[in-house]
């Protein structure tokens with residue numbers, strides 16, 4: 001037994017609106033870990049494609065340009081940042097246009113290879129470990145993660161949460177858009193949204209955010225205790 005705190009890698013995956021970002025940020029802050037929002041990186045490369053006039057439905061054009069944007073993610077959970085070619089992208093990556101186009105861009109294998117490499121080097125450089133959230137972290141990006149969580153929730157709960165964020169948004173339209181994006185993300189050929197065989201599935205439909213955070217913190221602490 002030793003009191004050394006081992007570095008820990010946590011992968012949190014799941015569809016849109018299941019609570020990945022809020023849970024991951026809070027867990028990382030509570031445990032002194034770094035935090036990486038991989039969806040923000042796919043949104044950032046999508047924003048770059050749009051602003052550079054690349055047709056996101058032209059997979060060959062997207063593939064050709066995939067290596068061009070310089071994407072930098074700040075991993076402090078209390079102040080996550082993202083820049084593209086030195087510009088703050090945190091606002092522009094959340095527009096409806098980017099949200100509607102990100103699945104097409106993220107399905108292109110050259111985009112995934114590029115972004116996956118970035119994610120692995122960020123995780124390897126995190127001094128005390130990291131919480132990485134996305135769609136393919138447990139299956140593809142970090143298959144040796146110490147703990148893998150797969151969050152789920154009913155489409156109704158997820159749409160209500162998302163519509164609550166977008167003031168004045170219609171819940172049923174939000175629900176349809178979200179189901180469409182999940183379907184695209186789950187059916188693409190290269191590293192689709194999927195639960196890793198060794199991931200712990202947590203259905204958050206009836207849980208408060210606080211309960212989900214506590215559940216994940218407990219699972220991380222159990223892993224750390226077992227590693228001592």
Ligand SMILES: Nc1ncnc2c1ncn2[C@@H]1O[C@H](COP(=O)(O)OP(=O)(O)O)[C@@H](O)[C@H]1O
Pocket residue numbers: 014015016017018019020021022023161162164165204207208209210212
């Ligand atoms: N268990 C929960 N109960 C109620 N609201 C939640 C819960 N988890 C997250 N939320 C809220 O739902 C919205 C979407 O959460 P977010 O963490 O961005 O999900 P994801 O990253 O999976 O898309 C946020 O406004 C968040 O505060």
Ligand SMILES: Nc1ccn([C@@H]2O[C@H](COP(=O)(O)OP(=O)(O)O)[C@@H](O)[C@H]2O)c(=O)n1
Pocket residue numbers: 015016017021038039040042043102103104106107133134135136137181185
């Ligand atoms: N690891 C990941 C993370 C996101 N993505 C893509 O990026 C999009 C945006 O991810 P996000 O996490 O910001 O989505 P929200 O659920 O937060 O709206 C997803 O719909 C996927 O198309 C991915 O392909 N792989």
